[in-house]
Amino acid sequence: QTVYLSDYTPFGFVVERVELTFRLAPESTRVTSRIRFAPNPETTDRTFFLHGEELRLVSARIDGAEVTPDVTERGLTCAVPDAAFTWEAEVEIAPAKNTALEGLYMSNGMYCTQCEAEGFRKITYYPDRPDVMASFDVRIESDLPVMLSNGNPGAAGDGFAEWHDPWPKPAYLFALVAGELEARSDTFTTRSGTPVDLNLWVRPGDLPKTEWGLEALKKSMRWDEEVYGREYDLDVFNIVAVDDFNMGAMENKGLNIFNSSAVLASPDTSTDANFERIEAIIAHEYFHNWTGNRITCRDWFQLCLKEGLTVFRDSQFTADMRSAPVKRIGDVIDLRARQFPEDQGPLSHPVRPDSFQEINNFYTATVYEKGAEVIGMLKRLVGDDDYAKALDLYFERHDGQACTIEDWLTVFEDATGRDLSQFKRWYTQSGTPRLSVEERYEGSDYTLTFRQHTPTTPGQDEKAPQVLPIAVGLLSPNGDEVVPTTLLEMTEAEQSFTFPNMASRPVPSLLRGFSAPVVLEREASAEQRAFLLAHDTDPFCRWEAGRGLARAALMASVTEGAAPDVAYLDGLRQVVADPALDPAFRALMLQMPTQSELAQALAEAGTTPDPDAIFAAQEALMRAMAERWQDLLPDLAEQARVTQPYAPDAAQSGKRALGAAVLSLQTRLDGGTAARAQFDSADNMTLRLSALGCLVRADAADDALAAFEAAWSHDRLVMDKWFGIQIMLAPPAKAADRAAELTGHPAFEMTNPNRFRAVMGALASNHAGFHRADGAGYDLLAHWLGKLDAKNPQTAARMATAFQTWRRYDADRRARMQTALRTLRDRPGLSGDMSEMVGRLLGDG
Ligand code: ARG
Numbered sequence: 001q002t003v004y005l006s007d008y009t010p011f012g013f014v015v016e017r018v019e020l021t022f023r024l025a026p027e028s029t030r031v032t033s034r035i036r037f038a039p040n041p042e043t044t045d046r047t048f049f050l051h052g053e054e055l056r057l058v059s060a061r062i063d064g065a066e067v068t069p070d071v072t073e074r075g076l077t078c079a080v081p082d083a084a085f086t087w088e089a090e091v092e093i094a095p096a097k098n099t100a101l102e103g104l105y106m107s108n109g110m111y112c113t114q115c116e117a118e119g120f121r122k123i124t125y126y127p128d129r130p131d132v133m134a135s136f137d138v139r140i141e142s143d144l145p146v147m148l149s150n151g152n153p154g155a156a157g158d159g160f161a162e163w164h165d166p167w168p169k170p171a172y173l174f175a176l177v178a179g180e181l182e183a184r185s186d187t188f189t190t191r192s193g194t195p196v197d198l199n200l201w202v203r204p205g206d207l208p209k210t211e212w213g214l215e216a217l218k219k220s221m222r223w224d225e226e227v228y229g230r231e232y233d234l235d236v237f238n239i240v241a242v243d244d245f246n247m248g249a250m251e252n253k254g255l256n257i258f259n260s261s262a263v264l265a266s267p268d269t270s271t272d273a274n275f276e277r278i279e280a281i282i283a284h285e286y287f288h289n290w291t292g293n294r295i296t297c298r299d300w301f302q303l304c305l306k307e308g309l310t311v312f313r314d315s316q317f318t319a320d321m322r323s324a325p326v327k328r329i330g331d332v333i334d335l336r337a338r339q340f341p342e343d344q345g346p347l348s349h350p351v352r353p354d355s356f357q358e359i360n361n362f363y364t365a366t367v368y369e370k371g372a373e374v375i376g377m378l379k380r381l382v383g384d385d386d387y388a389k390a391l392d393l394y395f396e397r398h399d400g401q402a403c404t405i406e407d408w409l410t411v412f413e414d415a416t417g418r419d420l421s422q423f424k425r426w427y428t429q430s431g432t433p434r435l436s437v438e439e440r441y442e443g444s445d446y447t448l449t450f451r452q453h454t455p456t457t458p459g460q461d462e463k464a465p466q467v468l469p470i471a472v473g474l475l476s477p478n479g480d481e482v483v484p485t486t487l488l489e490m491t492e493a494e495q496s497f498t499f500p501n502m503a504s505r506p507v508p509s510l511l512r513g514f515s516a517p518v519v520l521e522r523e524a525s526a527e528q529r530a531f532l533l534a535h536d537t538d539p540f541c542r543w544e545a546g547r548g549l550a551r552a553a554l555m556a557s558v559t560e561g562a563a564p565d566v567a568y569l570d571g572l573r574q575v576v577a578d579p580a581l582d583p584a585f586r587a588l589m590l591q592m593p594t595q596s597e598l599a600q601a602l603a604e605a606g607t608t609p610d611p612d613a614i615f616a617a618q619e620a621l622m623r624a625m626a627e628r629w630q631d632l633l634p635d636l637a638e639q640a641r642v643t644q645p646y647a648p649d650a651a652q653s654g655k656r657a658l659g660a661a662v663l664s665l666q667t668r669l670d671g672g673t674a675a676r677a678q679f680d681s682a683d684n685m686t687l688r689l690s691a692l693g694c695l696v697r698a699d700a701a702d703d704a705l706a707a708f709e710a711a712w713s714h715d716r717l718v719m720d721k722w723f724g725i726q727i728m729l730a731p732p733a734k735a736a737d738r739a740a741e742l743t744g745h746p747a748f749e750m751t752n753p754n755r756f757r758a759v760m761g762a763l764a765s766n767h768a769g770f771h772r773a774d775g776a777g778y779d780l781l782a783h784w785l786g787k788l789d790a791k792n793p794q795t796a797a798r799m800a801t802a803f804q805t806w807r808r809y810d811a812d813r814r815a816r817m818q819t820a821l822r823t824l825r826d827r828p829g830l831s832g833d834m835s836e837m838v839g840r841l842l843g844d845g
């Protein structure tokens with residue numbers, strides 16, 4: 001059933017205190033709760049409803065007297081006193097049978113929890129909503145050596161451990177971990193001088209992979225003090241790595257729980273990209289301590305309040321730790337790859353949705369990444385100083401509260417005096433705005449006229465103009481910057497901005513830094529793009545010019561069978577060969593638009609995308625590039641060579657990224673000789689895996705794959721790479737068969753989300769492979785999503801998004817995808833998560 005933002009009402013009671021005792025047993029864990037409730041003065045509704053699912057109620061008492069509540073599948077109601085009272089209950093749960101990985105579950109013998117968003121109700125009866133905040137006392141009983149919960153440690157002894165969390169929190173931030181774990185430990189002293197014990201807990205054997213994560217944690221703690229003035233607030237900070245986890249990680253108060261893929265790293269088993277991602281996720285979860293935990297969300301419609309802001313903060317952190325331009329370009333690539341298709345398809349929803357059936361389906365690129373873009377626009381509009389003032393006010397005013405987007409925007413209005421009522425549309429209006437522009441040069445006046453328009457999206461037929469911060473610079477025809485970056489603030493559907501006294505007609509550099517998450521519809525000529533590629537001072541726009549040229553060349557090759565554009569290749573060569581430029585930036589310049597991005601661009605241009613033709617065009621362009629740059633490649637490979645011992649820092653990673661791009665071109669010429677040599681000699685996973693990828697792409701990887709498997713079969717995270725890469729980069733005709741075959745591999749475990757994603761996620765990401773004309777890719781994915789749905793609805797439903805672009809393809813493929821989705825929809829016992837997703841995908845939900 002659907003929940004609406006407009007239906008919000010506060011809970012009838014406040015929780016003054018929570019005491020929980022866990023007696024752990026795999027099949028029959030007993031949870032006893034003692035909860036102090038008092039009437040909530042904010043409301044007169046005294047309905048006493050506690051959420052509870054998949055619980056066996058053993059007993060319940062109010063003020064010591066046994067009661068018999070009305071129990072349904074969703075929770076219980078009970079008659080309660082008029083004044084404050086104590087609720088006690090005992091329930092039984094079976095963590096060993098919990099394959100949904102929500103609530104209390106087991107992973108390799110270790111107990112662990114995931115409560116966000118609504119998992120606590122699978123642990124005990126409770127008002128499981130984020131606006132109910134309370135301090136928790138927890139006692140864990142078991143014979144396991146390590147027993148952890150939120151807050152500070154209390155008494156511990158033979159067979160028990162107690163924890164006390166002084167900071168009031170919603171139930172979604174509750175966590176418990178117990179198992180045979182080992183920790184790498186350290187101390188961090190806060191700016192005000194308080195020591196904090198840091199521990200990163202792992203299964204025995206994984207300790208060598210914990211150094212990077214702990215370093216990232218210390219960097220994050222320091223950064224949040226220096227940049228946001230935020231200090232940590234408990235005596236200990238624990239992080240636990242778990243192999244079976246639906247998401248990346250979770251910010252439980254004082255006890256962050258991580259998917260092991262998002263925290264464990266070593267040079268021999270992890271790539272540069274893994275290291276960077278881990279650093280960012282550690283930061284993200286740590287930053288939630290203030291943006292999420294100390295200040296949380298009133299209800300789940302406000303999810304972007306904590307996620308958009310925290311993603312924005314972790315992007316700032318990565319920009320500071322590494323290269324800001326490279327991070328920005330990477331974020332835009334990611335936004336366009338994941339958020340744009342979502343916002344332009346059947347799953348489109350506002351950054352703050354106003355209704356949902358299953359909140360787990362709204363942990364999306366729109367809420368997270370577009371949510372972060374919205375914060376970035378706000379910061380740009382008010383300026384850095386006012387942004388800092390507003391954030392200080394936010395922390396001061398709302399600490400300890402459960403807030404809304406209205407609260408957030410009011411803080412900015414109060415701190416800056418700005419009216420943000422129109423800006424608020426970024427939170428309520430879905431869809432990607434399209435921005436077109438016309439130039440006029442008259443006398444010495446140069447005028448830019450912009451028009452914005454947002455296409456309709458499901459449930460929203462009317463769109464109003466958004467506030468668009470458009471950063472522009474102007475270049476003179478000889479390449480000098482005559483107007484440095486200037487912020488234009490567009491608020492109307494159509495608006496002109498004039499730059500007087502321009503001695504000659506300038507070349508505009510538009511949407512610098514990607515200052516607004518829009519599609520810029522601009523008929524820039526190839527000459528203009530080439531000019532910007534050569535001269536723009538804004539790294540994003542420079543990269544964008546190259547990307548635009550590549551996209552145009554590829555589209556021409558798909559639609560007209562045009563030969564690869566030689567002028568483009570020569571222009572790109574100037575940039576790529578320039579030793580003064582950051583190798584990471586040059587690697588980004590070499591990264592071609594993805595096949596999916598091309599499919600989207602073709603569809604927008606009114607051409608039905610043919611996945612095979614797109615693949616062929618991309619291959620032809622890469623081959624042409626390799627041939628035309630034959631003389632350059634050895635020199636580039638030399639520039640990309642790292643001579644120092646391995647370090648996952650920005651400088652080395654950038655070189656290796658450039659090296660990987662060069663190797664991929666080289667493989668087009670030599671069929672894999674260089675890649676095989678690199679594979680054999682590599683002393684780190686980055687070089688080894690990029691070589692393996694080239695071999696797979698060249699369909700010359702059989703031996704290498706066998707050697708890799710033999711060497712790494714003991715390491716789950718490395719084996720995920722092995723499963724993934726051979727499907728992701730397989731020749732399109734082979735991808736679905738390879739994926740099907742690998743589901744029969746003894747190490748394929750569908751209940752492990754990482755392994756399932758390694759296979760099925762890889763298939764979905766092989767564009768031409770997934771869209772094989774006979775529908776084999778669709779059927780295989782839908783079949784496995786159905787199977788997984790019965791065990792783990794959250795992960796299954798999330799992966800169904802692979803079908804979100806189904807309407808853009810030809811009638812035959814469309815029909816096959818529709819049939820696959822309908823078959824999935826009609827499965828008996830389909831979960832609520834999946835039925836909402838499939839309903840929305842098909843457009844009948
Ligand atoms: N709050 C977590 C994070 O972004 C993600 C939790 C996801 N939970 C879920 N049910 N989808 O850091």
Ligand code: ZN
Nearest residue numbers: 284288307310
């Ligand atoms: Zn988050």
